[in-house]
Amino acid sequence: MQLTTEQLKEKINEYKKKLDVTVVAHFYQRDEVFEVGDITGDSLELAQKTMADDSKFVVFCGVGFMGQSVKVLSPHKRVVMPKVACCAMATMIDGVQFDKSVKALNEAGITNENILPITYINSNAEVKAKVAEMGGMVCTSSNAKKIITTALKEGKKILFVPDRCLGQNIANQMGLKSSVLGDGTNPADADIICFNGFCSVHQLFTVDDIKFYRKKFPGILIAVHPECDPAICAASDFVGSTSQLIRYIKGLPEDQKVAVGTEFNLVNRLRPKNTYVLSSTKPECPTMNETTLQDVYDILKSIDEDEPLNEIQIDEHTQKWAKIALDRMLAL
Numbered sequence: 295m296q297l298t299t300e301q302l303k304e305k306i307n308e309y310k311k312k313l314d315v316t317v318v319a320h321f322y323q324r325d326e327v328f329e330v331g332d333i334t335g336d337s338l339e340l341a342q343k344t345m346a347d348d349s350k351f352v353v354f355c356g357v358g359f360m361g362q363s364v365k366v367l368s369p370h371k372r373v374v375m376p377k378v379a380c381c382a383m384a385t386m387i388d389g390v391q392f393d394k395s396v397k398a399l400n401e402a403g404i405t406n407e408n409i410l411p412i413t414y415i416n417s418n419a420e421v422k423a424k425v426a427e428m429g430g431m432v433c434t435s436s437n438a439k440k441i442i443t444t445a446l447k448e449g450k451k452i453l454f455v456p457d458r459c460l461g462q463n464i465a466n467q468m469g470l471k472s473s474v475l476g477d478g479t480n481p482a483d484a485d486i487i488c489f490n491g492f493c494s495v496h497q498l499f500t501v502d503d504i505k506f507y508r509k510k511f512p513g514i515l516i517a518v519h520p521e522c523d524p525a526i527c528a529a530s531d532f533v534g535s536t537s538q539l540i541r542y543i544k545g546l547p548e549d550q551k552v553a554v555g556t557e558f559n560l561v562n563r564l565r566p567k568n569t570y571v572l573s574s575t576k577p578e579c580p581t582m583n584e585t586t587l588q589d590v591y592d593i594l595k596s597i598d599e600d601e602p603l604n605e606i607q608i609d610e611h612t613q614k615w616a617k618i619a620l621d622r623m624l625a626l
Contacts (some may be wrong), residue, residue, distance in 0.1 A: 297588075297591070299326055299587060302587040302588060302590075302591050303326070303329075303330060303587065305591055306330050306587065306590055306591055306594060307330070309591075309594035309595070309597075309598060310330075310332070310594070312598065313351065313594065313597055313598060314349050314350040314351060315349055315350070315351040315352070315353055315594065315597060316332045316333060316344070316347050316349040316351070316352055316353070317330055317331050317332050317333075317353045317355065317590065318331060318332065318333045318334075318340050318343075318344055318352055318353065318354045318355060318356070318364070319331030319333070319334050319355040319356070320334070320335070320336065320337065320340060320355065320356035320357075320360060320582065321334065321335065321336055321536050321540075321557075321559070321560045322356075322557045322559050322560055322579050322582040322583075323355050323356065323559065323582060323583075323585060324559055324582075324583050324585070324586075325559065325562075325563065326587050327355050327585055327586065327587060327590060328355075328559070328563075330587070330590060331355065333347065335537070336434075336436075336535065336536040336537050337356070337359075337360045337363065337415050337416070337434065338363075338415060338434045338436075339537065340354070340356070340360060340364065341360070341363045341364050341367050341368075341620075342367075342624075344364050344367075344368055344371070345367050345368050349371075350371070350372060351371070351372050351373075351374060351597055351602070352364055352368070352371050352372070352373045352374070353374055353375075353376065353590065353593055353594065353597075354373055354374070354375050354606075355375070355376055355377075355585050355590065356375075356379075356582065356585075357379045357380060357381040357384070357581050357582060358375070358378050358379065358380050358381065358384065358418070359381055359384040359415070359416060359417060359418050359419075360381075361373050361375045361378070361606045362418060362419040362606060362608060362616075363415065363419075363620065364606075365419075365606045365607075365608055365613075366419055366422070366608065366613060366616045366617045366620060367617065367620055369608075369613060369617075372602065372605060373605065373606040374593055374596075374597070374602050374603060374604050374605045374606070375585075375593070375604045375606065376585050376586075376589035376590045376592065376593040376604070377584045377585040377586075377589045377604070378604050379581040379582065379584040379585065380581055381416055381581060382493070382494050382581065383414075383416050383456055383457060383491050383492060383493045383494075383521075384416050384417050384418055384456070385418075386456050386489075386491040386492075387417060387421055387455050387456040387489055387491055388418065388420060388421065389420045389421065389424055391489075392411075392421050392424050392425075392455060393424070395453060395455065395475055395489055396409065396411075396428075396453065398475055398476075398481070399451070399453060399481055399487065402480060402481045402482050403482050404451055404481060404482055406428065407450075408450050408451055409428065409450060409451055409453050410428070410429060410430055410445050410448055410450040410451070410452055410453070411424075411425040411428050411429075411430035411452075411453040411454075411455065412425065412430050412431060412432070412433055412438075412441060412442065412445060412452055412453070412454050412455075413425045413430065413431075413432055413433070413454075413455050413456070413619065414432075414433060414434070414435075414438070414454075414455065414456060414457045414460055415432050415433065415434050416456065416457065416493075417432075417455065417456055419608050419612050419613070419616040420612055420616075421455065421456075422615070422616040422619040422620065423611065423612045423614075423615035423616045423619065424615075425455070425619050426615040426616065426618040426619035426622070427615055430445075430453075430619065430622075431445075431619050431620075431622035431623045431626075432619045432620050432622070432623045433623060434535060434623075435460060435519065435520050435521065435534075435535035435536070436534070436535035436537060436538055437623065437626070438460055438464050438520070439464050439467060439468065440626060441623060441626060442454075442464055442468070442486065443468070444626055446470075446485070451481070451482075451484070451485070451486075451487060452485065452486045452487065453487050453489075454486050454487065454488045454489065455488075455489040455491065456489045456491030457488075457489075457491050457492060457493065457521055458474045458488040458489065458490050458491060458492060459492055459493070459496070459520065459521050459522060459523055459524065460520050460521055461486050461488035461489075462474070462486075462488060462524045463520045463522075463524050463527050463533065464486070464520070465485065465486045466524055466527075466528070470485040470486055471483065471484045471485050471486075472484050472485065472486045472487070472488055473486075473487050473488070474487075474488045474489075474490050475487060475488065475489055475490055476490055477490070492521070493521040495556075495557055495577050495578070495579045496518075496519055496521035496522045496523075496555070496556065496577075497522075497523065498573050498575060498577045499518065499522050499523075499526050499555040499572050499573055499577070500526070501525055501526060501529055503553075503555075503572050503573055503574060504516050504526070504529050504530065504553075504572065506574075507553040507570065507572065511551045511553075513551070514551040514552065514553055514570075515531045515532065515546070515550065515551070515552045515553070516529070516530040516531050516532070516552070516553050516555070516572065517530065517531065517532040517533075517534070517539055517542055517543060517552055517553070517554050517555070518530045518532070518533055518554070518555030518556065518572065519533070519534070519535065519536065519539065519555060519556040520533050520534070520535070522555050526555060530555070536556065536560065539554065539556060539560075540560075540564065543564050543565060543569065544564070544565070548565075548567065548568065549568065550568060551568045551569075551570070552568065552569055552570070553569075553570040553571070553572040554569060554570070554571065554572055555572040555573070555577075556577070557577060557578065557579050557582065558571055558576050558577050558578040559578065559579075559582070559583070561577075
């Protein structure tokens, strides 16, 4: 018999009381999944908060690279995922693509000694490990500017993977020159050289959307995520990470209208009034929305039966170096 949403929530809460588990849910998860989370936040917040949690099992509701980050930072924990969904951006680069990117810089006359790689946290553990082995580190959308500012002190070219938009936006903020691998420009002329990856959801927002809202609601504010195209960020009033967007919007007067350029589930939960989605189509992340309450119930049931599903496993070499990349970021 198919259980209703309320029945599933009841069963999930019973398992949470019975088992040594913590349910972790990303901001972009669908509402009913987000609501059963014991810990909620963006990708880095979740990894950090989970480090301080003492449960044996972490039930991570999000996408694969996030579950990996939790495992890397807390290797003693057993991390399982109701659905091992793949972030589209993170799948755009793997170890082979990273090596090819480094080779492309070599062919442009930039030696490995003059390359400092930085990977956005939206990447798999293999890429994080390769970045660390070259002396690099991880960044998030909230600390990317600080990380890059520190990295540039070494006097090297920054190879930024995988999100070209975040890399370009940070370069624009800092008055630096950027290029994108394969766009026909010479990487040797740039300070920050970006891999040509992107978030498909944040590519949905357009300058025309901004013009539409400004015309319809004079005085409206536009707030967007830095995974948006640089032209969108340049035309906006505020650019910030998921957590920064939440703080900014919650700090606005209730009567201040704001259009937000990020994932729909988050925007929909921000404020009951005067908050709009900056898109003519629903900017819903398909992979973040793969996880259902049924999946959460099933994974808890599997733990109870001592046959946990979808457990995150990382080999020793990758674990070691990916942790170094994350630790270097956390140290700053």
